[in-house]
Structure formats: C-alpha cells, structure tokens
Amino acid sequence: MISTTWPSTVAGPWKPRGLRIDRFLLLAILLCLCVRLGFLAFSAPDYRRLPLDVDRYGELAANLAAGRGFRMSADGPLTAARPPLYPLFLAGLRLVGLGAVEFALVAQAILDGLTCLVLYLLTLEISRGEVGDTRRELDRGEGRVVAGQHASFWAPRLAALAWALYLPAASLMTRLWSEPLATLVTTAGLWALARAWRTPRRGWFFLAGVMLGITVLVRATALAGGLVLALIMFFRHRAIPDVRARVLLSAILLAGITLPLFPWLLRNGILFKTLIPTTTHGGHTAYGGNCAIDGQDYLRIVHGPEVRAKLTQTLAARGIATTGFTEVDWDRAYRQELWRLVRRFPGRFLRLSLVRFCRLWLNLGFVEQSPSAATVGVALANSLLLMATLAGLVLRRGTWLTPATPIFVFLMVTTGQHMATVAYVRYAIPLVPALLAIAATAWFRTVVRSTGSSAASGTT
Numbered sequence: 488m489i490s491t492t493w494p495s496t497v498a499g500p501w502k503p504r505g506l507r508i509d510r511f512l513l514l515a516i517l518l519c520l521c522v523r524l525g526f527l528a529f530s531a532p533d534y535r536r537l538p539l540d541v542d543r544y545g546e547l548a549a550n551l552a553a554g555r556g557f558r559m560s561a562d563g564p565l566t567a568a569r570p571p572l573y574p575l576f577l578a579g580l581r582l583v584g585l586g587a588v589e590f591a592l593v594a595q596a597i598l599d600g601l602t603c604l605v606l607y608l609l610t611l612e613i614s615r616g617e618v619g620d621t622r623r624e625l626d627r628g629e630g631r632v633v634a635g636q637h638a639s640f641w642a643p644r645l646a647a648l649a650w651a652l653y654l655p656a657a658s659l660m661t662r663l664w665s666e667p668l669a670t671l672v673t674t675a676g677l678w679a680l681a682r683a684w685r686t687p688r689r690g691w692f693f694l695a696g697v698m699l700g701i702t703v704l705v706r707a708t709a710l711a712g713g714l715v716l717a718l719i720m721f722f723r724h725r726a727i728p729d730v731r732a733r734v735l736l737s738a739i740l741l742a743g744i745t746l747p748l749f750p751w752l753l754r755n756g757i758l759f760k761t762l763i764p765t766t767t768h769g770g771h772t773a774y775g776g777n778c779a780i781d782g783q784d785y786l787r788i789v790h791g792p793e794v795r796a797k798l799t800q801t802l803a804a805r806g807i808a809t810t811g812f813t814e815v816d817w818d819r820a821y822r823q824e825l826w827r828l829v830r831r832f833p834g835r836f837l838r839l840s841l842v843r844f845c846r847l848w849l850n851l852g853f854v855e856q857s858p859s860a861a862t863v864g865v866a867l868a869n870s871l872l873l874m875a876t877l878a879g880l881v882l883r884r885g886t887w888l889t890p891a892t893p894i895f896v897f898l899m900v901t902t903g904q905h906m907a908t909v910a911y912v913r914y915a916i917p918l919v920p921a922l923l924a925i926a927a928t929a930w931f932r933t934v935v936r937s938t939g940s941s942a943a944s945g946t947t
Contacts, residue, residue: 511644516603519651523596523660532661540663544569545587548577567755568768568814572672572704573665588663595660595667602671602920603647609678610643610924612685613891646920646927653923655865656916669706670917676702676709677897677921680716681890683740687727692720692736695893696743703748706917707765708904712897713744719896726889759815767814769908770821774798776843776909780828780835786842786854798824840906847902847910848873865912869919876922879929887928894921 532539540546543559550558551574558565580591650656659666676698683691699716702709721737745752748764755763775794779785789797795817799809801824812820829836845852849866858866880888898918905914 509644512604512607512647515607515644515647515651516600518648519603520596520600522651522654523599523657524593526657526660527592527596530658530661537662539588542569542664544574544577544665545591545663547574548581549587551575551578552581564814565758566814567759567763567766570665570704570707570766571751572701573668576668577663591663592660595664598667598671599650599656599660602667602674603650605671605674605678606650606920606924607643607647609674609681609920610646610927612678612681613887613894613924614642614928615685615887615890642924642927642931645931646923649923649927650920653868653919655868655912656919658861659913659916664913665705666913666916669702670920672698672702672705673709673917674920677894677924680893680897684893685890687736689736689739692739693743696740697746698743699740700744700747703744703765704751707769708901709897710744710765711904712900713740715900716893716896717741717744719892759813761815763815767818770818770825771795773908774821774825774828776907777825777828777836777839780832780839785832785835786839786852788853788855843906843908843910844902847905847912847915850912869912869915872919872922872926875926875930879926883929891925891928894925897921 546559547557547569550556550561553561555561556565557567557571557574559568576594577587577591580594581587585591585594656666656670676695679691679695679698683695696713699709699713703713717737717740720740721733723733727733727736752762752764755761759767771791771794775789775791778794778797779787779789798817798820802809802820809817809820842852848869850862850869851858851866898921901918902915
C-alpha cells in the first residue's frame with residue numbers, strides 16, 4: 488500500500504518546515520567524505536607525469552602566507568594570472584598551521600561534503616514547483632498527490648547521494664586543484680539564483696549576485712554567465728511586467744556580482760593601470776586552445792611553452808618585438824591574434840569546438856592518446872547524466888522549470904566558453920551538481936507520476 492501522507496520531516500500536507508538534516512542526507516555527506524578520503528588514502532598519483540600543483544596555486548599560496556604578495560615565485564612580479572580565492576584558501580590553511588599539502592587535500596574532501604548539503608538545497612528549491620502543481624491538482628480534485636510529495640522529498644536526497652558516489656569528482660582530491668572549491672560556490676550561487684527566479688525578491692537577487700561574484704574569484708568563466716543572466720532578467724516581461732522592476736532586479740544582480748570583485752578590481756587597477764575583472768591568463772588560454780588551427784594537425788593539444796613561442800614568432804614576422812611585454816600586453820596580444828585566427832579558419836574553429844565539447848563532458852577527443860579504462864568510465868557516467876537530463880526535460884514539464892531557468896543558462900554559457908577556448912573534463916565538474924539537481928527532479932517526478940492516480944486511490 489502506498490501512503491498519501493507526507494513523510495515525517497514535513498509538517499502538515501502542504502507546509503514544509505524548511506530544511507531539516509535528516510539521516511539520509513547525513514549518510515550522503517558521510518559517504519561523500521569516505522569516498523574522497525578513500526581516494527587520498529589508497530590512490531598512488533604519479534606526480535612525475537602530472538604535478539601535484541598543476542596550476543601553481545600552491546606557489547601562490549606559499550607567497551601569500553609568507554607576506555610576499557600574490558606572485559608566482561618568491562622573486563617574481565606581482566600577478567593577476569590566476570583567480571585569487573583558491574590561493575587565499577590554501578594560504579589560510581598554512582597560516583593557521585594546517586600545512587601546505589596534506590590537510591589541504593583533506594579540506595577539499597570536506598568542501599565536496601558541503602557541496603552535498605548545498606546540492607540538497609538546490610534540488611529542493613527546483614522541486615518545490617512540483618509541490619505547487621500538485622496542490623492545485625488536489626484543489627481541483629485530481630488524484631496526483633504522491634507524485635508532488637515525493638518529488639520535493641526524495642529528489643534532493645537522490646541528488647546528494649549521486650554526488651557522493653560521483654567518482655570523477657573524487658579523483659580530483661589528489662591534487663591542488665580549484666575544482667572542489669569552485670563546485671561548492673557554483674552550486675551555492677545557482678541555489679540562490681533558483682530561489683531568486685522563483686520568488687523573485689530583491690534580497691535573493693543580491694545574494695545570488697554576491698555568490699556569483701565569489702564564484703568568479705574562483706573560476707573566471709562564471710563572469711559571463713552572471714552577465715547573461717542579468718540581461719535575461721531584464722527580458723522576463725511575462726513574469727515581471729513592470730519594466731522598472733526588471734531593471735532594478737538586473738541592477739541588483741549586477742551590484743551583487745561586483746561587490747566581492749571590487750577589491751580584486753581595485754588592486755588590479757592600481758597595479759596594472761587597466762581594468763582586469765578576472766585574470767590576465769584568459770588570452771593565453773583561449774589562444775593556446777586555438778593556435779594550431781592554421782596547421783593541418785589542428786586538433787592536437789598545444790601546451791604552455793609552445794603557445795608563447797608561437798605568438799612570439801608570429802609577432803616577430805610582423806616586426807613586433809615582445810621584449811618588455813607585461814602580462815597585460817601578452818594577454819592583449821593573445822586575444823588579438825586569436826580573433827585573426829578564428830576569422831581566417833572559421834570551419835576549423837567550429838570543428839575543434841565540437842571536439843572540445845567531447846573533451847569537456849566525456850573526456851574524449853584527445854588525438855594524442857587512446858582512451859584508458861578510467862576515461863571510458865568517465866565518458867559513460869557523464870553520457871548517462873547528460874542523456875538523463877535531456878530526456879527528463881522532454882518528458883516532464885512543469886513549474887519546476889522556472890527556478891531551473893538560470894541553471895540552464897549558466898550551464899550553456901559556461902559550456903560554450905570552454906568549447907571556444909580549452910576543455911578538460913575537470914572543468915565540467917563544478918557543473919555536475921546542477922545537472923544532478925535537474926535530472927533528479929525531472930526523472931523522479933516522471934517515474935512517480937505514473938503511479939500517482941492509483942496511489943491516491945489507495946491501490947498498490
């Protein structure tokens with residue numbers, strides 16, 4: 488017999504008490520920690536093939552903790568080549584005496600555990616639209632009670648559990664990568680956005696903007712997503728007919744984004760005498776991902792030293808000397824040459840961008856090497872997740888799509904940026920919780936709805 492009453496964690500048939508850390512969620516968080524710590528304890532990473540500090544965040548943190556400022560090496564110049572928040576996080580661990588490496592890796596596992604909790608909130612926020620639908624159906628005398636109840640109760644739990652068992656994220660624990668922190672703040676920002684889109688209230692839009700601004704300080708690609716969302720907010724004429732209200736909410740979202748960025752903007756403006764909202768590394772990344780499209784072997788990966796050498800040679804052929812170039816000059820030159828290449832070879836750029844989609848989400852498309860067993864496993868897991876999300880969108884529509892709208896936009900904008908520049912599967916990890924939230928809401932609601940009428944009538 489299927490019960491039509493709410494689970495014990497909900498007060499009354501239509502009045503949720505709010506978030507309550509139930510045993511299932513605590514189990515998911517504990518499982519998440521155990522899986523990540525298991526990777527740290529039993530994996531044997533080859534640091535000769537891939538260094539512990541791949542992106543040199545640890546070096547930045549060491550200099551920050553020693554009072555030498557934000558610089559790559561002890562005697563190097565001050566830089567804006569990386570977003571600042573993850574190095575500050577690592578430097579804080581050093582300053583309180585928790586070491587440079589061991590506890591930093593454990594702390595990343597803790598961050599992933601916190602992501603379980605925030606993912607629970609995000610999925611709950613999306614699935615609340617289903618409860619509203621079900622209540623209206625009940626008011627009309629339609630027997631679809633169980634579907635909406637279980638969507639808001641079980642979908643967040645399933646999403647948190649799926650994240651706990653998502654092994655590609657667990658594999659990142661063995662290196663000083665910013666993805667665990669980026670995943671946490673990205674998921675928190677999308678939760679605040681979903682809440683803002685569903686209400687909408689000024690305070691939630693400001694909080695969403697602040698969380699997006701914090702996300703930019705970890706992952707520079709989040710800035711474009713925030714700007715696009717502010718623009719889309721202005722055109723939500725059906726939800727908010729008043730033009731002035733839409734302008735105000737868009738402005739509040741932008742103000743929230745700017746607030747955490749302001750110290751970084753001010754520091755860079757004083758140091759480099761120009762506007763640097765994110766980093767000076769974006770041009771190098773974008774050009775490096777596309778600088779081979781003028782050759783026949785344009786699908787290969789071009790690495791750092793070759794990128795700088797190729798641009799130097801290209802500029803020298805035009806009579807431009809790079810002696811004395813600052814990192815701002817290099818960033819500008821990379822971007823200018825990138826646009827020249829894209830205009831000359833649009834077809835190759837498009838094909839390479841499609842290959843980068845496979846690299847980003849499936850860890851495939853690297854012509855230099857054959858897929859390993861781990862690569863095939865990642866490709867299978869992410870393929871199932873992407874297909875489940877798309878199929879859920881097709882099969883199940885409802886008011887839950889309203890709070891999910893900013894998530895779709897953010898996913899598409901971020902994916903598009905990586906398709907146009909450079910893509911590795913670890914760059915997609917911060918987006919996985921958002922996909923899990925959507926898939927859990929859509930699919931669990933679809934499965935239960937098929938038994939909703941019979942359940943409401945008291946049949947098994």
